[in-house]
Amino acid sequence: MKKCPFCAEEIKDEALVCKHCRMSLSPNVQTNVQASQQPTTKKNKAFAYLLLFFTGGLGGHQFYIGDWRRGVGYIILIILSGVFSAYQELAVSQGALAILGIFLIVDLFQLSKKVDKINGKL
Numbered sequence: 001m002k003k004c005p006f007c008a009e010e011i012k013d014e015a016l017v018c019k020h021c022r023m024s025l026s027p028n029v030q031t032n033v034q035a036s037q038q039p040t041t042k043k044n045k046a047f048a049y050l051l052l053f054f055t056g057g058l059g060g061h062q063f064y065i066g067d068w069r070r071g072v073g074y075i076i077l078i079i080l081s082g083v084f085s086a087y088q089e090l091a092v093s094q095g096a097l098a099i100l101g102i103f104l105i106v107d108l109f110q111l112s113k114k115v116d117k118i119n120g121k122l
């Protein structure tokens with residue numbers, strides 16, 4: 001006999017579903033239950049990184065994970081860089097790009113954790 005992790009009632013060792021609370025005890029089925037509970041909020045980590053690599057300068061990955069304020073900030077930095085570059089203020093233009101670059105490097109390390117948080121794994 002073992003204890004059901006959901007209702008703490010005694011059940012048979014071979015049981016796949018608890019007879020008391022009807023919760024599934026197989027790990028695979030459990031994750032399916034969790035996934036179906038919040039299907040709309042799940043974010044794809046690989047897709048988030050694709051966005052970071054291809055649209056990172058425009059904050060694509062930030063919009064994807066719902067942090068649109070930061071995404072807008074990235075776009076503003078890109079526009080500032082372009083505007084200052086047009087006025088031959090290259091130092092300011094490159095400064096804006098450097099700040100954006102630092103944000104993107106930080107994102108490279110933190111994006112995975114942020115997606116996990118959104119998906120309820122942390």
Ligand SMILES: [Zn+2]
Nearest residue numbers: 004007018021
């Ligand atoms: Zn149970």
